Amino acid sequence: MLKNTIKYIEDKYYVKNDFPLFNSGDTITVFFEIKEGEKKRIQSFKGVVIKKQGIGLTKNFTIRKTSLGIGVERIFIISQPNIKKIEINKKGKVRRSRIYYFRKLKGKKAKIKS
Numbered sequence: 001m002l003k004n005t006i007k008y009i010e011d012k013y014y015v016k017n018d019f020p021l022f023n024s025g026d027t028i029t030v031f032f033e034i035k036e037g038e039k040k041r042i043q044s045f046k047g048v049v050i051k052k053q054g055i056g057l058t059k060n061f062t063i064r065k066t067s068l069g070i071g072v073e074r075i076f077i078i079s080q081p082n083i084k085k086i087e088i089n090k091k092g093k094v095r096r097s098r099i100y101y102f103r104k105l106k107g108k109k110a111k112i113k114s
Helices: 002-013
Strands: 027-036 039-053 060-067 070-077 083-090
Touching (some): 039 070
Antiparallel strands (some): 027 039, 027 083, 039 060, 060 070
16 A cells, blocks of 8 residues: 555656666766756766665665765765756776775776776
8 A cells, every 4th residue: 555655656756867777887977956046057976886776766876986086975866856967988897786895996996897
């Protein structure tokens, strides 16, 4: 009974986005809208997908990038209305679905095979 109601609500209010399929290890760029006061602008975040999880409205993914030698991670929810576009820059080949070990790697070891 509860699952049917949740499914009904998701079908009614879930906005289907046509984003490309990507997996862990892929390098992607996410373009999302930021509101600063009354102004709106598009900002991009480019990095390696280290995790995908969830189903339906709760599906999310984590991207990691290194900026000036400091690792930065950001979690995005697929159903967020402020995500405008996702571009796949490189397909990566990894053996795991969650590549947490990528956090500890630096330099040449932090490369992912294409």
